[in-house]
Amino acid sequence: MVTAVSGPRPGLGLDIKTYTQEGQRQKVFPLALLGDWALNPAPTLRERAMLTFMNNVTDMPGWDDKVLSDEGVRELEVEQLELAGLVERENHGERRSGGFQEKAQASLPEDSCGFSAAMFEACIAELQHKARDFKYTDIVGVLDVNAAILKKDTSEEFRLSIAESLKGVEKEALDHAIKNWQPNHNETLLKVVQPVLYPLLFGRTRVLTDRELGLADCLDAVGSGRVIDSVMPIPCEDGDHYSNQLGGAVRSEDAAYWTELSRKNQWLPAEVAVDAEGKAHITSYINNLHPVAHADVYHTVERILDQALPMFSATYNSVRTSPADHVRFSIADLAKLERACDTPDLCASRGGCKPENWTHGPGEGEVEPWFTGEPKTTEWFARTHRVSQPEPITGPQKSSYVGAEYFTTSPPWTTVEDEGRTNKLQIFVTVGNILLTPEKPKYETGQFHVEGLVNERICASAIYYYDSDNITESRLLFDGAAVSDQIHCGGDGGKCRNLYDLYVQRLCGDPPSITVGSVESRPGRLVVFPNVFAHRVEPFELKDKGRPGYRKVVGIFLVDPKTPIISTANVPPQQLHWALDDSPLNVVDTKLPPEISTLVYEDLGCPYNLQEAHKISNDSMEYRSHRLKSLPYRGHMTVD
DSSP: OOBOOOOOEETBEEOTTTTTSHHHHTTSOOOGGGTOOOBSSOOOHHHHHHHHHHHHHTTSTTHHHHHTSHHHHHHHHHHHHHHHHHHHHHTTTOOOOSHHHHHTGGGSOSSOOOOOHHHHHHHHHHHHHHHHHHHHHSOEEESOSSSOEEEEEOOHHHHHHHHHHTHHHHHHHHHSSSOOBOTTSTTOEEEEEOTTSSOEETTTOEEOSSOBOOTTTTGGGTTOSEEOOOOOOOOOBTTBOEEOTTSSEEOGGGHHHHHHOOSSEEOOOEEEEEOTTSOEEEOSOOTTSOTTTTHHHHHHHHHHHHHHHHHHHHHHHHHHHOOTTOOSSOHHHHTTOOEEESOHHHHHHTTSOOGGGOOOOTTOOSBOOTTTOOBHHHHHHHHHEEEOOOOOOOSSOOOOSOOGGGOOOSSSOBOTTTOOBOSEEEEEEEEEEEEEOSSSOEEOOOOEEESSOGGGOEEEEEEEEEEEESBOOOEEEEEEEBOGGGSOSTTOHHHHHHHHSOOGGGGGSSOOEEEEEEEEOOTTEEEEEETTSEEEEOOEEBSSTTSOEEEEEEEEEEEOTTSOOOOTTTSOOOBHHHHHHHOOOSSSOTTSOHHHHHHHHHHHTOSBOHHHHHHHHHHHHHHHHHHHTTSTTGGGEEEO
8 A cells, every 4th residue: 555655754854963972962762871861869778678578569469459458468568577677687697588588689689788677668558559540541650760661461362362363473583594593592582573683774775756555566676766865974173073882973962863873784673553442553563573474573563562552652751741859768868867787896996997997908909999989988987887777758749650640541542741642653573492402401691781772762661571481580670871960969879889889989980880670471461661771681501400491572663663674565565575476577577587587686676585685684683782882881782
């Protein structure tokens, strides 16, 4: 179906830097890559303990009824406060027991901050609000500071139907002569569908400027269109330049754009229309998923997207509108916290409590190892003069989490800020299978990462865990940037350690990162989170080391609806094997032998074969990951 062109996009009628410049960035969804968002206020150790406790409770069957009943609350109180005592005693050689206590082991960070009755009271009050929302949405927000991770457990019937519908495309990927293994994962992560292959290549990919493609006519258009322009760097001024790794140089004020923005390529999203009932309909091909051979998988993605749409909406609206004063702890109280001295005799003999009272012993240096950067005097003072831990705000207060005010199940898409509506979305789709064997029994953790570069404008991710077998518990860990003026320790290194588990020296340079917690990746669970968080899969392994096991997911990455990009509606398929097998080939005579058709396409430059696509993909992933290593806070991150 031929449709009208929807408008210019970055790289096609718009400057590629559109949406990255200061005047535009405040109007669109914030991105971690540009430093547009941070945990505000930075969560203390105690708040992170509360977040983990509430997350663990919401994993319990019937949790919503439990927190709304007096008996259920009493059971939770006994379990959690007993856990707090066990952790204190564990520091003196005891170990935790099993059950809920084992499940909640992360509720108290290693540098034990205690879990008080006031913390429990505040958690229950918040959980009761969340339980009431959960009863009519089946969605709960967790690990929420000024943004939340949302989770929903679907029915077993739904999960099984999704798993069954994906068996064909899984088998095809596993049987293929060129298996699409994710690099650096020891051939344990098979990418069944991924957006990295066959991206938009500036200066090579052919685009349509007079019409948009639909599912029915995309194969007919293979090889047509004009070659998209290359993106050239801005000439530098003498003595004021930035040498980027893309070749050439740009003016220094443009340096940041070319750090987070690729002028080589951009992933290609599919177009989605949302109907009056709130149902999703994919209207252009999903890159690397054949629209005819795997038409059933398109329907599968639509079904998952239907579940994710209210969660996407809540995520989008909350990050853009959530006020910074949603707090669990009083900022003013943090500044008033006092220390408890464990060495009164020593301090009395030296004129009062101060870090300089510590004297190093024989063979000890003055400074901790390089990775802390803390003087040992500060380490000693933090250990022997702990700051009294804050207590949370209790009683009536404005909710500090993503609740009912942010959920919208009414279509098509609503932004709270300006009530603007659109029924058009863009998504990237990935299907990944982690396959473990007795020879490769463990999946090692990866690096923290975000999805895409600024080119892709990804604002949120939905991960659906549709199947697993014979593996230990799998979790997804989340990490966020913090800013120094939201870390309330007054430059006191010991206070930073006691309250935040941060080293004060880290606050003087790049923004520090804080791990807010992890979510269990159980089968049937849908997890949605904003792309302001970095995330990584935690390690897991085979339960029974004598037989294989697996974990399977579908990922849907949402492009910021306010910043649409070039999509598969603009780009004819670039997969040569699709053209030779299925396309009527409006630019190549279908009567030609395949080898002659291939030569014709090689001369056109697009489409191209799978071997070349993998080389381009590997080079692109290496380049994208390398670009992030020089970024503040994101230096430990990669891009999937």
